[in-house]
Amino acid sequence: MALTMYPLVLTISVATAVTAISSPHPLDPLSPREITAATSAVSASPLVLPSRSTITFHYVDLDEPEKPDVLSNDNTNTTTLRRHTFVIARAGGLTHEFQVDVTNPSSPSVISHDIHLGPGFPMFTKEEQIAAQALPPKYPPFVESMRRRGVDTWFNLSLIAISIIPFIAGSKPWVDMQDVVCRVLSMGWFGTVETRRVTKVQCFVVGATANFYARPIGGVTVVVDLERMVIVGYRDTGVSPVPKAEGTDYRAGKAGPPFNGELPAPGVVVQPEGKGVQIDGHVVRWANWEFHVGFDMRAGMVISVASVHDPDADQWRRVLYRGHVSEVFVPYMDPGEEFYFHTFLDAGEYGLGVEAVTLQPGADCPANAVYMDGYYAGADGKPVKTENVICIFERYAGDVSWRHTQIIRPSDEPISEVRTSVTLVVRIVVTVGNYDYMLDWEFMTDGSIKTAVGLSGILEMKATNYTHVDQIKEDARGTLVAENTVGVYHDHFITYHLDLNIDDTKNSFVKNNIVPKRNSGVRATGGAPTPRRSYWTVLPEFVNPNKTTEVGNQVGYRLVTVGATATSLLADDDFPQRRASYTKKQVWVTPYNKLEKWAPGLYAEQSTGDDNLAVWSKRNRRTKNEDIVMLYTVGLHHIPYQEDFPVMPTLRGAFELRPSNFFERNPLIRTAPPKNFSNCACSPRSR
Amino acid sequence: MALTMYPLVLTISVATAVTAISSPHPLDPLSPREITAATSAVSASPLVLPSRSTITFHYVDLDEPEKPDVLSNDNTNTTTLRRHTFVIARAGGLTHEFQVDVTNPSSPSVISHDIHLGPGFPMFTKEEQIAAQALPPKYPPFVESMRRRGVDTWFNLSLIAISIIPFIAGSKPWVDMQDVVCRVLSMGWFGTVETRRVTKVQCFVVGATANFYARPIGGVTVVVDLERMVIVGYRDTGVSPVPKAEGTDYRAGKAGPPFNGELPAPGVVVQPEGKGVQIDGHVVRWANWEFHVGFDMRAGMVISVASVHDPDADQWRRVLYRGHVSEVFVPYMDPGEEFYFHTFLDAGEYGLGVEAVTLQPGADCPANAVYMDGYYAGADGKPVKTENVICIFERYAGDVSWRHTQIIRPSDEPISEVRTSVTLVVRIVVTVGNYDYMLDWEFMTDGSIKTAVGLSGILEMKATNYTHVDQIKEDARGTLVAENTVGVYHDHFITYHLDLNIDDTKNSFVKNNIVPKRNSGVRATGGAPTPRRSYWTVLPEFVNPNKTTEVGNQVGYRLVTVGATATSLLADDDFPQRRASYTKKQVWVTPYNKLEKWAPGLYAEQSTGDDNLAVWSKRNRRTKNEDIVMLYTVGLHHIPYQEDFPVMPTLRGAFELRPSNFFERNPLIRTAPPKNFSNCACSPRSR
Known part of the structure; x- marks a missing residue:
């Protein structure tokens, strides 16, 4: 696809304060200002779509400078290298790739645009996961499935007992729909190349526990089209038990009575001469x-x-x-x-x-x-x-x-x-x-x-x-x-x-093979005239x-x-x-x-x-x-x-x-023995 | 051999103070008093030898009580179990085994005596190692070998140069015999069952370094009979270089100029509520x-x-x-x-x-x-x-x-x-x-x-x-x-x-084999009707x-x-x-x-x-x-x-x-979150 420059002038309002970075490095991650600059430039690009309302950003990353350029600036201040970003966005049902120059975040420029046509899609966004997860509780067949599971003691009954429980229309559901939470589960690939971004959604019962993963709603399959944000597939293979909430919570104080045994004494690392790390x-x-x-x-x-x-x-x-x-x-x-x-x-x-x-x-x-x-x-x-x-x-x-x-x-x-x-x-x-x-x-x-x-x-x-x-x-x-x-x-x-x-x-990569050897006992053939019969040696491949x-x-x-x-x-x-x-x-x-x-x-x-x-x-x-x-x-x-x-x-x-033979000898050989410290103490602070 | 009781009454003088043990446990290691009681009882036993001067002790250990007896006394005070020791000693060229009852250390009794007749010998004693190591520097052929290596700069010359250096009788040896140290190296077993306790001894040059292992004297083989404490085999295959002392020492300040780079800051673990371990x-x-x-x-x-x-x-x-x-x-x-x-x-x-x-x-x-x-x-x-x-x-x-x-x-x-x-x-x-x-x-x-x-x-x-x-x-x-x-x-x-x-x-020991499986797609044959083609499962052996x-x-x-x-x-x-x-x-x-x-x-x-x-x-x-x-x-x-x-x-x-399925659930589930501590400090102490 085309590779053209689109210079832009943008007014950017950044919600998050920019962290003061004392010494910029060519491999620094994108700053909030650079992220905004890159995505704003893409949104403003005429290449994407006439209407910018449907663009979603899936990946915005530093487009690393070339390695020789970075190494020539290794860990030192530099203002010579340009800052490029690599952006993956979805718009118009297509996956777009952009390179954006954000060296001057006030005037970013899109320097390339491409469309990915092969199989595979970019990462889910958090936003679309949240939207997809909200769909099942509003989906009548799913609500129906939940109502059919509406007996709050059934999970102690046998499978036969469950199968004969009659469906009572209008009976109070055993669980409030507020207690049902769902999660997007990527559906992988099984031989059919999808042209749509579809995913599966699995639902769980929260109820009295934070640990809803322990309470999956079995038998229900939900398929969501992430771009249209609608359920496009639904199947309920029948009632199966939801495991009980009891004993599943992991929050402090919610996991049953407090531990009554001995606990390790608290400990803190103190650095009497201060921290040794400089950032x-x-x-x-x-x-x-x-x-x-x-x-x-x-x-x-x-x-x-x-x-x-x-x-x-x-x-x-x-x-x-x-x-x-x-x-x-x-x-x-x-x-x-x-x-x-x-x-x-x-x-x-x-x-x-x-x-x-x-x-x-x-x-x-x-x-x-x-x-x-x-x-x-x-x-x-x-x-x-x-x-x-x-x-x-x-x-x-x-x-x-x-x-x-x-x-x-x-x-x-x-x-x-x-x-x-x-x-x-x-x-x-x-x-x-x-x-x-x-x-x-x-x-x-x-x-x-x-x-x-x-x-x-x-x-x-x-x-x-x-x-x-x-x-x-x-x-x-x-x-x-x-x-x-x-x-x-x-x-x-x-x-x-x-x-x-x-x-x-x-x-170069060296594979050192450890090779067992037979000792022949004959020196002329590389052996040693000793009663030892075997040993191993090292043969590097290259x-x-x-x-x-x-x-x-x-x-x-x-x-x-x-x-x-x-x-x-x-x-x-x-x-x-x-x-x-x-x-x-x-x-x-x-x-x-x-x-x-x-x-x-x-x-x-x-x-x-x-x-x-x-x-x-x-x-x-x-x-x-x-x-x-x-x-x-x-x-x-x-x-x-x-x-x-x-x-x-x-x-x-x-x-x-x-x-491994990187240093001439143990690099720690000249270090001094450890110092001892005494009179160490802390005062407790409640959390 | 005979298994008889030999009650003894001994007067024991213990050089080392007995550590006060508040709660004796049946698996406690032997106290100094028990060690002395056991070895004194053995030395006094008429079974060993008429002259007790030649007995050497190679191993003295607690002879563990029977497991059911220990478990019935598990970690609690007990005075019911007798204290037995197992002793291996050499005397008269034989390996003797004894069981000695030291329940009352003032009157220990030998309760069994046996002689080991098969191959193999007990551990070296430290004392015999020290004695064997002192032999080579006093052994004229070894001194001669050292004199032949008497050029203090030879290790920078080539092998040819070394071979033509003439032996000058009476010239000052390149190294004081005080700088030669030797170590006992067990000689293993190579097909001939030895009836004597013989060992090899390897010598090294200390010189300007504590790291004599870096300076082996090559070409010299010394064999020592540990019971007669004499050299019984000697061979010098010729002069080979002793590596230089420079760069080998590991003592602080002796390993070259002090490390000039940054070192980690010292750190100390402080336990504000004291130690959590009780002994x-x-x-x-x-x-x-x-x-x-x-x-x-x-x-x-x-x-x-x-x-x-x-x-x-x-x-x-x-x-x-x-x-x-x-x-x-x-x-x-x-x-x-x-x-x-x-x-x-x-x-x-x-x-x-x-x-x-x-x-x-x-x-x-x-x-x-x-x-x-x-x-x-x-x-x-x-x-x-x-x-x-x-x-x-x-x-x-x-x-x-x-x-x-x-x-x-x-x-x-x-x-x-x-x-x-x-x-x-x-x-x-x-x-x-x-x-x-x-x-x-x-x-x-x-x-x-x-x-x-x-x-x-x-x-x-x-x-x-x-x-x-x-x-x-x-x-x-x-x-x-x-x-x-x-x-x-x-x-x-x-x-x-x-x-x-x-x-x-x-x-029982269970070997859980992880076994790859093919998914047939047919439920009747144990498969699942999905496009997934493989998975693994666990087959325990027993x-x-x-x-x-x-x-x-x-x-x-x-x-x-x-x-x-x-x-x-x-x-x-x-x-x-x-x-x-x-x-x-x-x-x-x-x-x-x-x-x-x-x-x-x-x-x-x-x-x-x-x-x-x-x-x-x-x-x-x-x-x-x-x-x-x-x-x-x-x-x-x-x-x-x-x-x-x-x-x-x-x-x-x-x-x-x-x-692994030992607990019903994660045993840490009910533990409280960590406490935070502030105002931690130490005062330094010079070593």
Whole structure:
């Protein structure tokens, strides 16, 4: 499509105060003013539609400057780079893409416009989800279905008893329609390319509990056309029980009598010499690390241009150009009518930044945390602020970064050198419907970066007639976590986009194979004349000799998995697997391409898998001594247990990027032993 | 052999003050008085030898009471159970085993005596290691070897240059013999059953560094007969370079100029309401946990009778009867003459309790830690005290134990319920020669127990002529971590003995297989009439219905791996692998047998693998609905990197035992939100 410039002069009124950013950085997320400038420019563009009333904004993101330009401005003040945005909007039943120059937010200009014609749609807006969720309670067949469930004790009766309960017209519904809430569930893709943005809507009963996810209304399927905002499909397969409210609430004081056992004593981290972290706009400096923290509607948190200080060389060295969650694929394992389509792509369908929550100081993050706000574009193009959406804190977990005890000679005093481990955690928490993801990047003084996912929140549950395991005669597709409630089996595949940049843009991926070897006992054939019969050695598949240490080892970082290494078990030809076919492998290495940020493709909603990471990689592009990106998937098969009900204790998965012949030696070798402090005290403050 | 009682009356003088134990527990480790009583009784026993001067004590441990007797006295005061000890001593060239009743330490009685006639020997004593290490510097051929290496700048010359340096009789040795230190290295077993306790001794140059492990004297092999305490084998294959001292020291201020970059700000955990942990003798009570912490010469730390409080049932429920490290197998991957025998069994050869270090407050453990001392028997039978050998602290790492954010209706205030995670860490640090193992048991309020291993300390290094990777033409069996220094490839297999006791002594092991399934689309054949083509389900191999939750799920705990799942790659017929054949599988489940604590067998030193865990398990004993024990191995293949030199940043491996349908619901559901505290401050104290 056409690529033309549309200079505009706009009067912009920004509802939210612009945060003062002391040092602008080329990778800074869009400011509220830039968001408004971009969406206003698009709305005013004659290309879109004569009437601007029907345009909705689905994605507004920084259109990253070229990597060489960013790196030449690395973490320093710059006014030379232009600020571009990338905008996805729906208008006239089409998906429009725009690039808008917002370098001067007072006069933004649309510099390109394109229309997406292939399969897949942009992320849902929050506004359309709210509108769709309001439809069923006003839809007469749905009201009728609710009336048919109008016996408030029926869920203790057997299925036979339920089937003979007569429908009594005009009887008082067992539940007020005010107690019915609904949620938009993306419907995935199952072989038919939809030209309409349709979605399924699932309804629940709130009643006496906040935990409506524990009380699904089974048997009812609602399909909504999101653009016309009408119900276009409805089916009620019959009355099935709604699980009871009792024992499901998770609010303090609502979860039954207060816990009567012993609780851990409260503790607070005190930093006697103040915080060690300095934040300048979005640039974070801490200990031997410097990096940029961004925020994006889809990715959530983005870590960029991370460099580590080399204490021996006394220089800053690049490690990571850009790292963020690329996608979260969550397929459920019930092929039945109400659950088969539960195959979510949380980032591409809902947006991790959109669903990120305001963090609770002292609870989501410890007392010594500092916070950043986030802004994204609403459907109307106006900036939406999420306060305290990212927190940054120094972690003192009581661990040791290195130690050694030695008595050299029997008469000597023991040497005991110990260095404590202090790390910097950067955290965002994303609640996508029922699930809460705690997404941490942890920077370590030994040069490592650890990336961790904590999963909490609420299971997706299915209403069932079963009240006891003994009644289950066929596969329940999950665990009976409470009476009438099955926690459905599912997976979580959190795929990270890791644009590593070890000292230089050009890198190579090295797979070190550990290979068992037989010792022949004969030196001439490479063996050793000892009784040892076997050992292992390391055979790298390929290496890149661009840069080596003084003794000649290739400089690099290595990937260390920390649990959660599951890959998808779905059939290759199954529709959800085709969309997320990349989840069959844990590690992908691809050449850098600014357009390949999102593992399932740019348009994940109702995507068909024709434009995803696995497809791109079929091109067998060169990855040796190139600007490469690694995509790594943290994978968990989640078999629910009763402990996951009514709210889940945090499950964890992680991985670590660890320096590997990157430094000449342990970079912490010259650090001083820890100081001791005494006379520490706090005064309590009520909440 | 005979099993008779030998009542004795002894006058005992205990050098170390007996710690006042308020509530004795049947699993309490031996007190100094009990150690002395046991060894004195053995020394006085007419069965041993006419002359008691040659007896050496290698192992003195509590001989655990029978499990039913302990459980009937669970964590309560008791005076009913007798205190027995199990003693291994060497005398007259034989390995003797004794049981000694020390219920009344003033009149201990030997109640059994046996002689071990099979292969394998008990742990080395510290005393004999010190004596053996002192032999080479006084051994003329060794002194001659050192004189032949008498050029203090040779290590900068090439191999050719070294070979033509003439031996000048009477020239001053390049190194004072005071700078040579030696270490006992167990020699493993390679097909010949030794009837003598012989070992190899490796020597190093200290010189200007404390890090002598970085300066091995290559080419020299010393074999010592430990009972005659004489060198019985000596070989010098020629002069090879000793790596330089420069850059190897790890002592503060000795590791080069102080670190000039930014350091993390110091932080202290403050507990405004005091510590939450109560320690009564060896019984620890904290939050919803109660357990016993013991200490043993071989296992190091032992966790026993751990029970968790069920807040809904308001009762204490058993989880773990006894858990400890069973063995640490560390095979090196160089089959050459100087390294092939490096196949250590750290617990069975050296003793994790013997090698455990005094913990540094504020460094090994945070400021809020409390400590326990440990006692073990010296070779002379006298108790040896290690102060502050175990620490216990509440960890506030800034994590969340569960959370959920929810806006129920668009008009509602958001609900955000967050509970912080506080855990209790119980730690011991063991330095076996060059390696430091940080061994944590972490108790969590959600009912989980996490067991973690941190590895730091110093690599085992091999002297080499190489100064640059480009010179390496054949497999170096490791990484060139510095000039003339190869960090040799190796493994660590830390095997845990986990005598789980879920609610009852009789348990079953359930292997939940996740099985991919095809959806046929036909309901009659178990499919669903949807376009979904695949899913997975869970097929347990077997279950035990002794106890179920209210809705009928089997109560249990599950094993969650947290990285470090390597298994051994050595050939099955290789000698070290035969000794530690159990390291080919991560999980073993065996029926409880008090005599099967140690995975490689009771006598690990020079063991032949005829009496290890894999051998016991060949008997195919019943494990369903029995008193069973799980043995789980944390395994790491360690490829050294330059960052591991001269001292290693901590590497970690872990696993978690997590309640799985053990509770009716999330046990933390009724806990209150965290309190906030303000006005926290500390005053600094110089170290």
